[in-house]
Amino acid sequence: MIINMKIDKKKSTVFAIIFIGLVINGAGQSILFSTLPSVFRDLGLPDLWIGIIVSCSAFTLVIFSTIWGKIIDYTSNKISYIVGLTSFGFGTLIFVSVLDMLYLDMISTTTTIISLIVIRIIYAALTAGMHPSSLSYVTKNYSDKVKVNKISLISSAFTLGLCIGPSLVILTRFGNSLTPIYFISIVALFVSIIAYVGIPSQTSVIEKKEVVSHSQGNIKNTLHLLFIVIVMNALFSSTQQNIGFLVQELNGQTGLSSIENTGLLVSILAFSLLATQVFIVRTLSVSVESMIFIGFSMTLAFILVSIKSSSIYHMMLAMIFLGVGFGILIPSVQSKISSIYPSEKQGYIAGVIFSCASIGYIIGPIIGTAFNSKNIKSTYLIGLLILLLSAVFYAIGSMSKKRKVTI
Template sequence: MPEAARADPRAPIGRNRQFRLLFICLLVIGAGNSMLLAVAPPLVRELKLPDSSVGWIFSLSALLWVVMSPGWGRLSDRIGRKPVAALGLGAYAVSMASFGVVVMFGQAGFIAGAWLFTWLMLARAIFGAFGSASSPAAQAYIADRTTRLERTEQLAGLTAAFALGQAFGPAICAALAAKFGLVFPIWLVAVLAAIASFMIWRFLPENTPPKSERPKGEWRESLALVTDRRLSAFLLYGFALSVVAGVTVQVFGLFTMDRLNAAGERGAELTAAGFMVNALALLATQMAILPRLKLGPRGLMAWGAGLLALGVGVQIIADTLAALLVAQAVQGLGAGLARPGFTGGASVAVKPEEQGSAAGLVVAANGAGFVFSPVIGGVVYETVDMNAPLIIMLVLLLAMMAFALRSRRLRNAAALDTPPSEPPPS
């Protein structure tokens, strides 16, 4: 009998086998996304697609992510976290493999133009529709076995896996793309995602038993959480944060290539370097700085938005690679505070039986901005000015910082951060 099978499936979460498996799950997704974002700008130019295609290719996937994530969170409440997480990773493998096939067909000249763009969007859409199952299931798995006081830090530790993948994904991508071509990293991620899906299914001990029956009105009650005063302020902030992430990520590659006059594999290398610095800063923040700050969700959200604004401001005036890397480092530091603040605050705000639904809404908020970011990012970049999308994000981030400091709902939620004591879930 495997060691994981003998483990107590309701043991407190920590740096144990269960945590490591979930860590791998988010690690693969983070590495894959960063690799794809690094190769996308040079790929669309190689395939003779408009620059704005970088954003639009991800837009349908983001829309499906928003629509489907709450449902996957609720499903994990009913049938358990493990099967939902494994399904999401398997779908991610299929999505990346399909994307790689379409790119190869485009490079060979079998499809081009609108058809090529459509098939790339549909291949990525598989991730939005089904790959979105992994994140809410993993977050709810953590929430099942942590107290309210532990949850923000533990969720940040899990998010660090995503950041670690983002950190090393671009470096690996740049090396592989230079030696084997731009499409090879995409195939590698597909294989790793398939292996991770099998590991989750085979070795992760289940924590939440399936509910015997589906409660009447569960769908309506889950949707009601969107406007629930406990969650609404966190979700609004999370949506704005996802818009910022979508725009800054989608324009960084194009911005770097145009500002430094780079193209092809060289453009992918420079973009990858920026993403790697960003992710390393985010990882350092969540692993080393965050546990020592002892800030509540509201404080993390305010500081995170402020540092992100500073990083975007530095990028606007940057004219060298070193300056661009500094901008990415500051942005990574800000994201490392902002995202755990909003994620942990939303989890703390709801009851144990609502964790799956809340996690689904949080994941939906994380992807919702990517539905709109192609317009603010790619279209504005092409039609107005390369700095225009960043200026818009700078204004939005300053508004987010003011919101985190002044929102009455967030101030009320802060009172929940320090309850007298709470026993571990049983």
């Protein structure tokens, strides 16, 4: 019993360190992309380059998430997590330093753009293992009974950071527009030191009897589930991209009033997602399959309300539906995928999951802007199509698996 208490304490400590690191990562991302538009315009840099820099990062994440997943299985979660968090700290620090150098006229605009792209590519390659190692730790160290809850909590850490990040903009009063970015990068480096000391080299402390070996751990068995990951992240990112345009269309607003209403909707989305991940998923005592069904239903409700929306209040309701749908569906699908694979492949499949999420974030902005000139709600019509398609794939994949079990 004493041994079990020590194991539980060890797991709780590691989980807390991982959670804090992901909060910082989320806060850093939200701070960076909250301040970049104004910083770029202050420096006379075209808005287009923000999108190019982000796209370069996303493509790099697609490739390196799977690579880091394999590294995790051959080494440990500790190495990839600390490399990821440390690279986030140093990468962000160097990134913001380059912008500061342009402010001081120490380098040219061309040198700045090239440097920022190179920094973000290297940054993305080295930080790509942070999220897979976090997910892999949960799937390796917790039983199926609590796995969905723990995955949901891990997901909520990044979401919590996204909510906290914008509030740190107040630090601009003690410096300039780049001060919050400097602050979060230094905090990340400090936490990476704590992680180095606090996370044991061997992070898999689950008892062997809890590990269920699945000889059927094959990527073909999870394609229908991975497609859901791509679709949901595409829907989420396309909504983030499109929502500002839709607000202007619905209310005929521009300028500050449009920005305020867009910010309100994004905040509702973030907080409904956070509430779902922290409270709703943990209290639902239903099967993973039932949770996936609920997640699909909530996401479908989001799309239908968005298509029919005629006011900002309709979109508020839609954001709640999306937050709940995404918050339930993603951890349920991740748990379902991880249960198909044996313990020694959890790092690999965690990397694949985050590669699929990155693909969704590449596709999403295209869906969110490509057809706006023809119909501002085309984003949601396309979203309806791919959501129904993913539901059909999921049904076919699930029936195929049941057939194999019966045989």
